[in-house]
Amino acid sequence: MLDASETSRIKIEELLNDIHVASLDIYSFDNGEDAFEFICDEGANIVFSSLELLDMDGVSFTDILLHKFPKMVSKLFITSSSHQSKYFREFKEVGAKRFINKPINEEYFKHFIIPEVNKILLNEAKNLSNPI
Numbered sequence: 001m002l003d004a005s006e007t008s009r010i011k012i013e014e015l016l017n018d019i020h021v022a023s024l025d026i027y028s029f030d031n032g033e034d035a036f037e038f039i040c041d042e043g044a045n046i047v048f049s050s051l052e053l054l055d056m057d058g059v060s061f062t063d064i065l066l067h068k069f070p071k072m073v074s075k076l077f078i079t080s081s082s083h084q085s086k087y088f089r090e091f092k093e094v095g096a097k098r099f100i101n102k103p104i105n106e107e108y109f110k111h112f113i114i115p116e117v118n119k120i121l122l123n124e125a126k127n128l129s130n131p132i
Helices: 006-018 032-042 058-068 070-074 082-093 106-129
Strands: 047-050 076-081 099-102
Touching (some): 032 047, 032 058, 047 058, 058 070, 058 082, 076 082, 099 106
Parallel strands (some): 076 099
16 A cells, blocks of 8 residues: 555555454555555555655556556555545546545445455465466
């Protein structure tokens, strides 16, 4: 997850923990360069990005990420407060399709994220039962 705000990163981690995502499986960044490098090296199942990052804005990060990894579009969630809604158009122009408003509504978050986590767990189970 990417956000310049430590408070926002902690909130998302708590929500993920509530749906049984282990803290060891959550990687947190305050800048896009480190996050992008991590994703290139390690991959990511779900990415949460805010508009506000330390070294680049979230729109630029989204543009770079989706150009390199177009299939990440279904795994990328943009988190943004309502006063930043004017940037939604810019996010959409670079390919973002999924948005979560801040402050994050817990039920809304769970409604959209639990199915994604379940898909990841199902794929991991399939990979374990069918080793290469």
